[in-house]
Amino acid sequence: MVSFIIDGKKVEAEAGANVLQVARKYGIVIPTLCCHESVAPSGACRLCVVEVKKGKRTRIVTSCLYPVDEGIVVETKTDRVLNVRRLVMQLLMARCPESEVLKDMAKEMGIEPQPAFHPDTDKGKCVLCRLCVKACEDVVGASAIGLSGRGKNKKVGAPFMEDSKTCIGCGACAYICPTEHIIMESTDSKRKIWGRTFKMQPCDKCGRYFAPVDQLKFISDKTGTPMTELAVCMSCK
Amino acid sequence: MKSIVENFDLFAPKLVDKEEYYSSGHRACQGCGEALAIRLMAKALGKDTVVTNATGCMEVTATPYPTTAWKLPWVHVAFPNSASVGAGVESALRVLRRKGKIADRYIKVVSIGGDGGSFDIGFQAISGAMERGHDMIYIVYDNEAYMNTGIQRSGATPFGASTTTAPAGKESVGNKNWKKNMAEIMVAHRVPYVATATHSHPIDFMNKVKKARKVNGPAFIHCLAVCPTGWRSSSETCIKLGRLAVETGVFPLYEVENGKYKFSPDNPPKLRPLEDYLKPQGRFRHLTPDQINIFRDMAMIEYNKVLERVKHSKSWSELK
Numbered sequence: 396m397v398s399f400i401i402d403g404k405k406v407e408a409e410a411g412a413n414v415l416q417v418a419r420k421y422g423i424v425i426p427t428l429c430c431h432e433s434v435a436p437s438g439a440c441r442l443c444v445v446e447v448k449k450g451k452r453t454r455i456v457t458s459c460l461y462p463v464d465e466g467i468v469v470e471t472k473t474d475r476v477l478n479v480r481r482l483v484m485q486l487l488m489a490r491c492p493e494s495e496v497l498k499d500m501a502k503e504m505g506i507e508p509q510p511a512f513h514p515d516t517d518k519g520k521c522v523l524c525r526l527c528v529k530a531c532e533d534v535v536g537a538s539a540i541g542l543s544g545r546g547k548n549k550k551v552g553a554p555f556m557e558d559s560k561t562c563i564g565c566g567a568c569a570y571i572c573p574t575e576h577i578i579m580e581s582t583d584s585k586r587k588i589w590g591r592t593f594k595m596q597p598c599d600k601c602g603r604y605f606a607p608v609d610q611l612k613f614i615s616d617k618t619g620t621p622m623t624e625l626a627v628c629m630s631c632k
Numbered sequence: 633m634k635s636i637v638e639n640f641d642l643f644a645p646k647l648v649d650k651e652e653y654y655s656s657g658h659r660a661c662q663g664c665g666e667a668l669a670i671r672l673m674a675k676a677l678g679k680d681t682v683v684t685n686a687t688g689c690m691e692v693t694a695t696p697y698p699t700t701a702w703k704l705p706w707v708h709v710a711f712p713n714s715a716s717v718g719a720g721v722e723s724a725l726r727v728l729r730r731k732g733k734i735a736d737r738y739i740k741v742v743s744i745g746g747d748g749g750s751f752d753i754g755f756q757a758i759s760g761a762m763e764r765g766h767d768m769i770y771i772v773y774d775n776e777a778y779m780n781t782g783i784q785r786s787g788a789t790p791f792g793a794s795t796t797t798a799p800a801g802k803e804s805v806g807n808k809n810w811k812k813n814m815a816e817i818m819v820a821h822r823v824p825y826v827a828t829a830t831h832s833h834p835i836d837f838m839n840k841v842k843k844a845r846k847v848n849g850p851a852f853i854h855c856l857a858v859c860p861t862g863w864r865s866s867s868e869t870c871i872k873l874g875r876l877a878v879e880t881g882v883f884p885l886y887e888v889e890n891g892k893y894k895f896s897p898d899n900p901p902k903l904r905p906l907e908d909y910l911k912p913q914g915r916f917r918h919l920t921p922d923q924i925n926i927f928r929d930m931a932m933i934e935y936n937k938v939l940e941r942v943k944h945s946k947s948w949s950e951l952k
Contacts, residue, residue: 422679424680432651583901
């Protein structure tokens with residue numbers, strides 16, 4: 396256990412925990428976009444910045460990646476922190492002007508868009524937080540999508556932006572996306588995601604379309620369960 | 633077409649919040665659907681929430697002195713006034729926010745109650761809170777009778793159910809009326825978001841709670857919660873019965889956003905025979921085939937009413 400100070404409050408935490416986790420445990424609000432329990436933190440959105448004083452040096456760090464240490468002093472609401480957070484938020488809003496999630500967050504934090512930042516038109520609602528890529532890799536295990544390009548051309552998608560053969564259409568990326576950039580369209584028998592249309596499997600017993608055929612094949616290959624057993628929906632099992 | 637992020641199976645459960653706000657060790661019965669529903673609700677709501685709880689099973693089992701299962705701020709109030717206390721807490725929070733005392737966060741007030749505390753005793757408090765437009769959610773856990781005090785009938789008890797105050801016998805079929813349509817009453821209050829859910833469709837239920845949290849104004853969720861003790865069914869059938877209630881059409885899942893009805897994707901395309909739902913429950917054991925037909929007619933009236941509304945209802949903005 397290490398003890399340190401957050402916003403003037405003396406707190407204790409397990410060694411190896413991150414500042415963000417500890418702050419949230421003690422009821423201190425730090426806004427985040429790219430933080431999700433199921434995947435490792437990456438510090439992509441930069442909204443969780445805090446000021447950390449260690450020894451004589453004070454600096455701005457991302458709290459989701461900063462491990463706690465004995466005797467550090469963390470400040471989450473100083474002017475310097477709020478300035479950085481405002482700049483990050485304004486840059487994100489300039490990147491994704493139509494994102495409702497960002498607008499709501501900015502309103503909550505009392506931040507107006509910066510008129511000097513020219514809004515992008517071609518980025519959609521993607522903030523490049525990489526949550527979808529990591530969910531596909533770590534949680535699902537399909538590794539169907541990734542980031543490509545550099546700098547302003549960086550974007551998320553299947554390899555070469557073509558129909559991905561490894562995508563199983565599970566929709567985990569659309570579920571985890573914090574800004575609702577990834578769009579999954581479902582009708583009864585078809586599901587469309589990343590530009591590819593998937594055939595849905597009807598339940599053997601009740602006839603309800605419940606999961607993409609490719610997803611069931613993927614699970615069957617991975618676990619060795621025969622397809623006949625998987626072709627029954629959750630309700631009829 | 634818009635993005636439909638609701639029909640997820642298999643991988644979405646791995647991505648839901650792992651933090652528990654309603655801990656294990658509470659004293660609810662084996663296979664209690666209500667405790668499960670509350671746990672899912674707390675997960676979907678997250679940390680910045682105040683819960684007010686009417687008297688009922690969930691108050692008795694979750695907080696025997698000196699312990700508590702809640703990890704959220706939680707107020708227990710009398711049987712009738714969960715909604716009015718919720719309204720008061722909401723007003724107080726609004727003032728604190730205006731004064732800058734809790735400037736950094738938005739706190740949602742959620743009032744919960746059982747069917748007795750909502751359909752019968754707490755009804756006028758809910759009606760008032762919803763009509764005044766408080767920024768709060770009311771969630772009713774409907775186990776279809778006063779289970780906490782020993783299975784007395786309530787306004788939510790369906791036709792034919794045998795309860796201790798409406799026992800089935802030579803002269804009586806048990807409860808004689810169909811349950812009150814609470815969701816419809818709330819729609820009539822011009823509540824912007826009304827939904828029905830069950831704990832047996834967890835992703836659907838959690839999405840509805842998350843949606844209700846985002847509403848700026850009142851929201852109402854009617855959650856059917858299976859009670860193995862009162863329904864006289866075995867405890868391992870809890871999840872199954874919740875699903876069967878939806879699949880046989882007894883409890884259709886739908887949501888009403890600004891007056892527009894929408895069927896939830898978890899509803900089956902074809903209804904299963906009603907007997908599948910009635911047979912595992914001891915409270916319907918005495919029903920004769922004729923009485924089952926009466927039950928079916930009553931259930932179908934409600935089901936078809938929803939179907940009609942899904943087809944023909946318009947949102948308020950279209951009706952201007």
